[in-house]
Amino acid sequence: MSSLVEVLMRVVRAGVLKVLSSGPIPAHLGIIMDGNRRYATRRKLHTTSGHLKGFDKLHEMLFWLLDVGIRNVSVYAFSIDNFKRTEDEVRALMDLAHEKFQALLNDMDLIHRYQVRVLVTGDLARVPVKVGEAAESLMEATRKHSKCVLNICFAYTGCYDIGCAVKAVAGEVERGEVDPSEVDGRLVRDRLLTHGMPPVDLLLRTSGEKRLSDFLPWQCGGAHLAFIDTLWPELSLWDLAQVILEYQDTR
Template sequence: MLPIFVSDSLGWFHGYASQKVQDALLAILSSGPVPRHVAFIMDGNRRYARSKHRVVAEGHAQGFETLSKVLEICMRLGVRCVSVYAFAIENFNRSPEEVEALMALAESKLIEISKHGAMLDQHGIRLNALGRRDMLPPNVRAAVEKAEEMTRKNNKAILNICMPYASRDDIASAVQTAAEKAVESDNYDITEDDVDAYMSTSAVGSPPVDILVRTSGVKRLSDYMTWQSCEDTQIQFSSRYWPDFGLWDFVPIILDYQRKVWSSPA
């Protein structure tokens, strides 16, 4: 057995070398075409927890930690906007215990961002909560508003946390607003562009979705950004549970995006 100090030194060296490799890889990738907007369906938290013989709440907590790491990777690549499916409207149908745990976790993380938003400020990230915030408990809604206010002046990048969210609700709200504006202006010719202008992502200045990633091996969109992903979006499915998702899972996705950009007609 190696002496402790030798073992620790080797561990430090491995971590240092690994970080150097990651830094070099991100620098190389960022020199090629970089997506402006990447959306994630962060799926697999519950199955991850069960596979580790842990309670479901621990899987969701680990999922938030993964979000922080993936966001850092995206910022270092130069991705301008990241959107994540944090809580679907239909998730309110889950057990009261799980819903309460998710709401408590969301509140604590949003409060943490408000107090110690180092990474958001470092990268100039503005946080937006998209969806039916009126369905959130008052304490969570207050935490959302505080986090948005704390990052409002950041203008280099965007983080959209979609909670509680559903594409059908997003589209219906946009159509309703477009119709109301049409009535006000006496112009009843509502176009696709009119509806697009009132989608939640457009309202906060998000560019179109270039890549949509779903983890956990499930191959469906689950009512997430179907309007925003209906044209040129590259949809990618990863077999990893979200808490296990990391740089080495993301690299092939970025390389595939760059390959398709380079091979597409000018």
């Protein structure tokens, strides 16, 4: 019976993905993966278990999106503001990130098959050395991939991103490489950490919160915003389908 159910689920999944891929597809999907801690609390689990479920959901969801045809995905994995959490939780999150980065490095079959380029954008100088090194190794291992981009915003905020871009432009002006009269929004935009990716045209936030929390504010200027009550670890293909269909209705 279970095998029959699995077959039926695969057929339904394929049908859903086909329907979604027949409409306008977001060029860049941004996701605020919210609700891991509440998921753990409701199930009387340790907070780390909620974050682990969240990482597993990201892996599952990524390949749904690739099958639909979305080629640029940015996820908010860890905000600079999250360093204010308890020392134990921050350490657990860093250990988990290191474990997952290493897992991707050790099993690259799907990453290579889909030609996914992985970016880890943020202030990596703030994270433990082992985490930064794993992130750099993952980016180096996938840098030649050009079909899809997974941008993991880690130790990130929009203020940090824009601040770095402004400093870069100011440095070019100081060195005489750019005339002050040439400084405009385009110059700053081209020096953001997401340079090379299109603007975000669909932003999804789970868990019922209705705010950006300093996630890609410049890049989300023209995005369709979707806020859903589902906790991130509980996100289903049906939730995702509803969000994409809503986006398609606006196009």
